[in-house]
Amino acid sequence: MKKSQPLSVKTATFIYLLLVALTLTTWLAGQSSLQGLSLSMLVLGIALFKAQMVGDYFMGLKSVTGLWRWVISLWLLIPGSLISIAFFLS
């Protein structure tokens, strides 16, 4: 197996700080009086983006080619779509 490509400390730290900032945004949305489909889709979108960042940068899939590159994206598509459909219909 070929050796995977390293992620720089600077990039890893930036991604980490971005993830923390997005987490605080989600928490603030939860603390607000907002509710309904708009809030749900906003926080779900943020969550899917954060998970994609973890897959791409922390798990190293950005340095991978072929089907493995998209394995996390494909996974996120399934619960993401099903949760969206369920919230749209409720």
Next chain:
Amino acid sequence: MTEESNQLNQYPPGDLAIWVFILAELAVFAIFFASYAFTRMSHVELFNQYQQTLDRDSALINTITLLTSSYFVVRAVQAIRLNHRQQCERWLWAAVLMALLFLFVKGHEYAHHLAAGVSLSTNTFYMFYLSLTYFHFMHVILGMVILIALAIKTRKGDYSDTEHTGIETGASYWHMVDMVWLILFPLVYVMR
């Protein structure tokens, strides 16, 4: 510090077997998430009402704790790739501390629910909340045991810049545990 390269790999980092395991785990969590969302369709009021009884502040702390542990694991992988074994071990132990903090905060939440008489049979929302979070809780314990084993093996000199597949394998599993929580947190604690 290392520079990123444009060279792409055929396989993800770590042992390929862990990725098959990760996909199986993710499939189970996807079923759990979809079941929660579709069951909620017929109990919207109940889910919204009891979601308000959850401690969102603890969930925030736990999300940041898991993200921080994931970052520490990334730093551990970076360190061993440069053959900095001591640094790698320190980052791994730091990640273990974060895992322990997660378990402590979550355990505190469970104790609070238990004291309030909440159980799996209280209502449908709590059934999902307790099942989902406890299933994830068990994964955190397993991931923490893996991180401890990696730290011990690193101290013994089992890993180097040329052989660190074990660390990449454990790191991939730990990131999966983090990633699942990133979906679970908004779904159970925030979306209403």
